[in-house]
Amino acid sequence: MFKIFIVEDDKSLVSLLKERLHKFGFETFAVQRFDTVIEDFEAYQPHLVLLDVNLPSYDGYYWCRQIRNLSTCPIVFISARESKMDQVMALENGADDYLTKPFDYDIVIAKVNSHLRRAFGSYASKDHDRSVTVAGLTLDVERLALFYEDQRLDLSHTEAKIMDEFMKKPGQVISRDRLLEKIWDEHTFVDDNTLNVYITRVRKKLTSLGLSGALETIRGSGYRLHPELEDQP
Template sequence: MFKVLLIEDDISLFGEIKDRLTGWSYEVVGIQDFNHVLQEFTLEAPHLVIIDIQLPKFDGFHWCRMIRSYSNVPIIFLSSRDHPTDMVMSMQLGADDFIQKPFHFDVLIAKIQAILRRVYNYSTDQIKLKTFHDATIDYEKNKVSTKIASIELTKNETLILKTLIEQKNKIVTRETLIKDLWDDERFISDNTLTVNVNRLRKKLDELGLGQFIETKVGQGYIATEGANIYD
């Protein structure tokens, strides 16, 4: 049974979400003290976190940042606010998805199922390591390393990189990436993919690799290695 930590201070909404997820055989736990969210997260060790933006004491962005400094657990944001910067901010902080309230529970369930299937099943692939230029990519540990440095990736960033490298020197369409990552593109904002790719490229820049993930306007993305057929 997967455990979901639901960080939501609206008691009525918490109860409704918990009842729905319990009906789908998820174990749902909440927060007892919103001053110590990270401690309770560590104690519960959930498989997935659902977090509201507006919370007592500190907002969801703060706690997402704290959790990300400790863990790559999948995170879904919930928000009643409709400003696009909220979604951009959540993705920049390492969230896996963003759902605006009010939402349909079928959408929430579909997103949870897709994330859990992707995060906890993909590591069964036979190939765990891959080289790209002078770096080694560990798909299981979500890490890219060179002889002098290494970076940590989120699950989404690892899978984006994995998909691009498996088809290196070939354009991978945005639609293909969205479908591979989230299973059902109907529930995904196109901007969500853009934010994830930009965040991945920024991290790769720390190793001098960001330039090898190129954007092909109107087509998609390409990981280049060796002779670039588009030069």
């Protein structure tokens, strides 16, 4: 049974979320003390997190970063804050998705199922024990990690899927539509800005490995991973 970790201070909303999630066979844990979120997370070991932005003590962005230090499980923000900047901040801090309140609970269930399939279900199973290497850069799909010259860098599920697309076809242009189709399914609306954020995050991580010029933008077409992985200016 999949376990859902809820970090939300609106008790009525928590009650409704738990009721709907239990109906669909999920186990849940709702945080009661907002100064022990990480302790509760480590004790519960959930498969997915539903996380609000506005919380007592520290905001959801802070807790998202702390969870990312421990886990690559899917994190879906649920918030009344609708601005594009809030959604961008959520993604940049490690989230996989963002839902604005008020939301349709059927959409919540669809999002949860979608992310669980990609992280642990049928979509993820074929990735077990698989790695791909291009010019000394290795992506371990199961461990969600990049390795280069004795360096290791952890990725989110979405970042790993993006890198997987590039590394399976080094030197080939991957269109934006291809990335959107491959990484997200029909239950998840993704705009161009969301993809831009993830591409930026992937570039930053490659740069931290010393590969600042490895991922090239091909205007009007998409992106290309240089097979030689040159560190270009």
